[in-house]
Amino acid sequence: MEERTRLLGESLKGLLEEGKMSASLALLDGLQPADAAEVLETLPYDDRLRIFKVWDVEESADALPEMSEGGQVEVMQGLARSLATRIISEMPPDDAVDLLADLPDKTSDGILASMSPFKAGQLRRLMAHGEDTAGGLMTPDAMRLSQEMRVGQVLERLREAPESVEMIYYVYFQDEASRLTGVSSLRELIVADLNRPVKEIMHGQLMTVAPEEDQERVAALIDRYDLLAIPVVDGEDRLLGIVTVDDVMDVLEEEAKEDIYGLAGTFEIEEQKERHPFIGVLLGRLPWVLIALTIELLVAGGILRAFSGRIRDNIALVFFIPVILTIGATVSLQSATRMTVEITTDPGKRRRFRRSIAGEALIGLGIGVLSGVVISLFAWSMKGDARLGWVVGLALVIATMFSALVGSLLPLLLKMSGRDPAMASEPFLTTLMDVLGLAVYFLIGIALL
Structure with missing residues (x-):
């Protein structure tokens, strides 16, 4: 919270405690709607409600849409229906529709029934469109x-x-x-x-x-x-x-947050998050963790069991497993992040996407070659066996190149199938690259050792 907002909130709270409602309203009237909303949200719920009950309807209609969704709903549910109806009627139609959609059906239906037929009809037509569409x-x-x-x-x-x-x-x-x-x-x-x-x-x-x-x-x-x-x-x-354009800025901010959370595998269940924040966050993250855990146990574990004999004969191979997996997962996430940003910010340039995928594969190859040379020399010097160095270095080159290719392809494939490209999240990519890296590493080990 900014220092200015904190100080204004304390001043407003002090005025309310002293019973100086006129001075409280004058303080809010001197602020921009977004600033007034931020200050109001620092107050306890009862104090916020006291202000909206006596504040000018037009001022309330300007500030209310700037508050959080939960804050708007709390205020509306605490006001008399007649006052809530007047405030929503003064709000821009798109903001009014968003607020009505967040309210319980019984409350929103009651407010619409209290409006003029023209205004209610206008809002009902807007509400008929999907929330995430141009109509909404x-x-x-x-x-x-x-x-x-x-x-x-x-x-x-x-x-x-x-x-x-x-x-x-x-x-x-x-x-x-x-x-x-x-x-x-x-x-x-x-x-x-x-x-x-x-x-x-x-x-x-x-x-x-x-x-x-x-x-x-x-x-x-x-x-x-x-x-x-x-x-x-x-x-x-x-x-x-x-x-x-101001509505679009809100969309871009919302989409950017979703993409960032998605890449980290932290999609959240919005309905649960509003009522029970802990449950909403838990339900949003748990599926990705369970999927990753299942794949690691079944597939990656199966690969390790299949090559257990070769591992016993060449125990030094175990030392370099973390290196192969870490570099592969890092490169794939970097490529997925870059491609997701390109897709979400400029979805129309398909030709550029193809060039980006080819470029990411080349970058992965370059990283793999440079890293492979270093790690192969280290492996050779550690055991004095050139073949071990070749295995580790070559596995790193191949795994890194494929990691970059998969990381850049996956968001595009998700977008083409109508899904959010941010679903190419870190837990999923990390697990996928673990499986790919292990398979490549041990197959090369069988061939060269």
């Missing part, structure tokens, strides 16, 4: 006007636009059938002649996404084409809403 991420409050207007008329409408319009930098134009036909930036409209038809300045070819498009793909498009927003259209090109 979009806001319907986009500036949409007729393509038959002139620039001066458009600017006049912009001046009259309600505050609920989230992205006014882009103005979208549609025909008589409400089909999206073009877009213009605010700058283009400001510098254009007021009597000029917008048809002459709008861009007719624009990037759009369908409501069922995955949020990760939407984020990649906005990032790749440097957009501030991207329109979401139905099958008839009618504008349903827009996904803005």
Whole structure:
């Protein structure tokens, strides 16, 4: 926690203890919504609830979406339904939908029933889309006007636009059938002649996404084409809403966390994590550990038993098993991490992926050759047997090259099969490389010793 947040939280708590509610609200009003939310989450639950019960509804609607999901749910469940309804009605539609989805069905249904029919219908339509799709991420409050207007008329409408319009930098134009036909930036409209038809300045070819498009793909498009927003259209090109860059930043942060946790084999069960953090984390990590343990016992153990006779005759082979396994696992994880980053940040460049895989294999070969020379000389000097040096060095070269190849291929294969590339996690890769490294090592040992 930042020092500033801690100090503000202590000041706010002190004001509440002294019964100075007006001063408490004034302190929060002077902060940005994100800062106010962070300060509020330092308070005990009862104090937070006291503030939201008397705080201005618009201020509450600005700060609440910046709080953690659990914090938002706690506040909503502690407020009277009428006040909770007013706050959610003031929130941006995409944030309101996210919060309603986190609430128990009975609570969210009650809040929707208390809203105006128009607002409730708008939110229900958004809730019909998948949470991780463009439809679930979009806001319907986009500036949409007729393509038959002139620039001066458009600017006049912009001046009259309600505050609920989230992205006014882009103005979208549609025909008589409400089909999206073009877009213009605010700058283009400001510098254009007021009597000029917008048809002459709008861009007719624009990037759009369908409501069922995955949020990760939407984020990649906005990032790749440097957009501030991207329109979401139905099958008839009618504008349903827009996904803005601030929503995409949240997606990128969420996906980055998932990928980092995934590479470490720490996927967590979100439903359990919210209610029982220990159980959620345990259930998320335990399967990978059990899979790794099973493979190690059955496969790796079987390889060791199969070569037990050769090991007894050449006990020095045992000394170098940790070296083969450690270097192989390290190289495979490095390759998997690099490929996962490439896939998640720029999923469209398949040709570059092929070059990356070939490059990783060459890097693995280079690491294997350099490491193999060093370890083979050490093995030779330790026992005075050149054949042992050849076995260890050659096994390290082959195992390292294949480790890099498998580590870079696995995330791509997972992505092509529709799975998260981060599932190529460290426990799984380490176990796979243990099996591969042992098999290569002892097969070469049989051939040369």
